[in-house]
Amino acid sequence: MPKLKTTVNAGIRYDNDNGAIRSYFNPEFVEVPVGGDFSNSAVTDEFLASNADLFNFEGIDLILAEEKEGSSQTTCKYEQYHKNIPVYGAYINVTLRKTDRQVMSSVNKIDYDIPVDIGQALVRISSEDALKLMHEKYDQVCHGITHSEPKLFIYHQYLVWRIEMDTLDPKGYWELLINAVEGSFMEVFDRRRYYASRPAKIFWPDPVTSSQNPALHWGSPESVLDEELVDATLENLDDPAGSTWYLSGKWVRIAEIEDPSLALPATGSHFNYTSKDRKLLSVMAYYYIDRLVEWLRSLEIPAFNDGMTGPIAVDAQALDKADNSHFVVPVSGSAYLGFGEGGTPDASDPGVIAHEFGHALHYFLLGRLLPPASSEEGFNDFLSCVFRDRFNVHRFDRANPFPWDNNSTVNWDPTRRCDMEFRFDDPSYDNYGFYKKGTVYAAALWDIYLEIGGKSENADDRLKAAGNITGTCLDMLIAVGDTGPVMDLANGLISSDNSRTGGRYEKVIRDAFRKRGLWS
Numbered sequence: 001m002p003k004l005k006t007t008v009n010a011g012i013r014y015d016n017d018n019g020a021i022r023s024y025f026n027p028e029f030v031e032v033p034v035g036g037d038f039s040n041s042a043v044t045d046e047f048l049a050s051n052a053d054l055f056n057f058e059g060i061d062l063i064l065a066e067e068k069e070g071s072s073q074t075t076c077k078y079e080q081y082h083k084n085i086p087v088y089g090a091y092i093n094v095t096l097r098k099t100d101r102q103v104m105s106s107v108n109k110i111d112y113d114i115p116v117d118i119g120q121a122l123v124r125i126s127s128e129d130a131l132k133l134m135h136e137k138y139d140q141v142c143h144g145i146t147h148s149e150p151k152l153f154i155y156h157q158y159l160v161w162r163i164e165m166d167t168l169d170p171k172g173y174w175e176l177l178i179n180a181v182e183g184s185f186m187e188v189f190d191r192r193r194y195y196a197s198r199p200a201k202i203f204w205p206d207p208v209t210s211s212q213n214p215a216l217h218w219g220s221p222e223s224v225l226d227e228e229l230v231d232a233t234l235e236n237l238d239d240p241a242g243s244t245w246y247l248s249g250k251w252v253r254i255a256e257i258e259d260p261s262l263a264l265p266a267t268g269s270h271f272n273y274t275s276k277d278r279k280l281l282s283v284m285a286y287y288y289i290d291r292l293v294e295w296l297r298s299l300e301i302p303a304f305n306d307g308m309t310g311p312i313a314v315d316a317q318a319l320d321k322a323d324n325s326h327f328v329v330p331v332s333g334s335a336y337l338g339f340g341e342g343g344t345p346d347a348s349d350p351g352v353i354a355h356e357f358g359h360a361l362h363y364f365l366l367g368r369l370l371p372p373a374s375s376e377e378g379f380n381d382f383l384s385c386v387f388r389d390r391f392n393v394h395r396f397d398r399a400n401p402f403p404w405d406n407n408s409t410v411n412w413d414p415t416r417r418c419d420m421e422f423r424f425d426d427p428s429y430d431n432y433g434f435y436k437k438g439t440v441y442a443a444a445l446w447d448i449y450l451e452i453g454g455k456s457e458n459a460d461d462r463l464k465a466a467g468n469i470t471g472t473c474l475d476m477l478i479a480v481g482d483t484g485p486v487m488d489l490a491n492g493l494i495s496s497d498n499s500r501t502g503g504r505y506e507k508v509i510r511d512a513f514r515k516r517g518l519w520s
Contacts, residue, residue: 004030004051018112020056025105027097040067043101044076044094055092060110062092072098080110083119087111088155088162088177115157123152123159125183130161133178137185141309144168152180160186172310188309190250198237198245200271200283204230205350205391206404207275212396217409218344225275234271234283236290243268247286251293253311254282258318258338281316281347285339288350289314289357292387296361299471303478307364312337312357316347325352327359329369335360343410350391351384351402358383365477373483378438379473382445385418386466390459399446415439418446424486425517440516441486445469447512448493452505468505472496490518 004021012024030047038046041064048055048062062078073095080090090111095104125133127150138145145168150161159180166173173191178184207216207228216224236250244266247254254264265271265279273280289312297305318338319325325339325346337356339347346352358380363369370376384401397403399419406412415422415436422440423429429437446454453465476492483489490513497505513519 004054015056015112018056020110020112021051021054021106021108023105023107027102027104030103038101040074040096040101041076043096043103044078047094047103047106048078048092055108055110056112059116060112065091073104074098082114082154085120085152085154085159087114088153088160111154111156113157114154118154118157118159120152123180125161125178125180127152127161129183130163130178130180133183133185134163134165134176138165138167142167142172150178153177155186158186164191167310174309185306188306198234198267198271199269200232200234200287201229201273201280202232202284202287203228203275203348203350203404204232205288205388206348208403208407209388209392209394209396212394214397214403214408216404217407218348219409222274222276229275232287234287234290236294245269245271247271247282249286249290249311251308251311252286252289253313254286255313255315255336257313257315257336259320260317262317278317281339281345282314284350285314285316285337285347285353288353289337292354292357295387295467296470296474299467299474301365301471301474301478303367304361304365304474307367308360312360315339317341317345325356327356327363329363335363342405342412344405344407346405349402349404350388351400352405354384354387355380355401361474362477362483365474366481370483372434374434374437375441375483375486375489376438377435378441379445379483381416381438382418382442382449383470385442385446386449386454386470389454389466390463401442418442423517424513441489444490444512444516444518445473447515448505448508451508451512468501472500472505475500486518 013022014020015022048057061081063081065077065079068075068077075093075095078092080087089109091109093107095106096102097104130150131147134147146166148164150163153160153162155177160177161180163176163178164174165176175189175191176185177187179186204210207225208214210228237245238248245268246264246266256262256264262278265282271283273283293308313334313336315336315338319340322340323342325337327335327337329335337360339345339352339356359376362376381401385399389398392398399417400406401416401418406416413435416439420439420443422432422436422443424440449465449469452468453461456462456465472493475496476489479496480488480492490509493509494506497503497509510519
């Protein structure tokens with residue numbers, strides 16, 4: 001029966017730890033089976049038995065799960081079990097040529113690191129307990145929950161209950177893995193699969209920054225502003241409805257919530273609009289929130305990642321065109337973002353988009369809407385600058401959170417920046433306005449960013465610095481629990497940095513706040 005020719009090694013991939021064959025794709029490595037009266041599974045059963053030593057099968061239990069027919073090949077999939085418990089994602093595929101049942105390839109995903117003593121006797125959390133934990137975690141944030149029955153698996157050396165959960169509001173399809181010994185949530189996977197992309201036109205990041213021309217404004221000729229549009233890719237979109245695409249996806253759902261009532265963008269191909277086309281506002285909001293969420297999730301802050309488990313609704317043309325964009329948590333219904341207008345439509349400025357999402361970030365991070373605080377406004381201005389910095393290839397006016405909305409023609413607040421010289425110990429600090437106090441805090445954070453890599457000409461260094469300071473801020477907010485006083489925020493940053501880096505940036509943090517007069 002078919003046995004590997006072990007003298008021929010070219011093209012075989014081995015496990016780095018135990019030497020077992022992980023894959024091969026060449027029939028010349030395998031002896032041709034004798035006779036033609038064997039079933040597919042009989043051939044693959046014998047193949048695995050004949051090569052058990054090469055696959056390191058000692059102590060491994062495999063059960064034939066399915067046969068999949070291709071046009072010219074048949075694949076037999078064997079799933080791994082341990083003491084009658086399935087091992088999550090562990091299997092070995094053996095593929096045969098249909099004409100002669102020649103073994104063509106094998107792919108080995110077996111988990112070799114399962115503890116020998118793990119088994120049903122160690123389960124402390126029942127399937128009913130697992131469902132109770134699911135409801136405790138999601139009933140307050142999701143509506144219309146349906147779920148599968150829990151099924152026990154072994155996952156990375158742990159016993160887990162696997163539950164598939166669907167939700168109506170927000171719409172979602174999830175896979176939960178709950179530790180069957182401790183009751184903790186180990187993984188929450190999104191079961192939806194998304195189309196990779198749709199082409200679009202966007203400002204990158206905004207006309208003033210990309211052109212390095214502070215005189216541009218919303219009243220500039222459309223032909224001039226069109227020159228600042230670039231080709232982009234909208235990622236994480238949901239499957240189209242028939243052949244029609246909408247701006248609805250994994251993290252963002254463009255919606256019609258507030259006046260004015262306008263038709264949502266829909267297309268069979270692309271989201272390419274001119275600079276003054278109102279549909280561009282929805283494209284901008286989708287693109288930059290999606291990119292911001294993906295970046296924030298990459299910082300691996302569980303409180304945020306667990307808090308924001310689905311798309312946030314966004315009305316890119318809200319407030320009946322009035323100014324003052326906002327984040328809202330209705331008494332009934334889901335949280336959403338609404339973007340208004342002033343001299344400039346707010347959703348056309350990634351700085352405003354990032355700032356407003358900063359309020360949602362606080363909500364998702366802490367699980368509640370905080371009382372208004374100047375430090376939250378300051379952090380959101382800082383977030384606008386540090387996020388936009390990756391798109392600012394010319395590094396033009398980097399410390400301006402809103403170079404497009406707060407352009408030189410409108411100039412609604414020349415002090416709304418992250419590089420102002422205001423201090424916490426200014427004699428008139430107590431009388432500073434809400435946003436001006438936030439500007440002092442934003443400037444301290446910006447100074448930290450610059451000192452830990454934000455000054456670098458290397459974009460990767462700046463991106464790393466942005467992740468370090470933003471992640472430290474988010475950890476700090478969880479620990480402090482609210483948005484002040486500033487002394488608590490500064491000390492919390494030092495404490496969080498100690499946990500994250502062993503205190504690598506403590507001096508930088510102290511110096512930044514000392515420069516702003518918090519410490520003598």
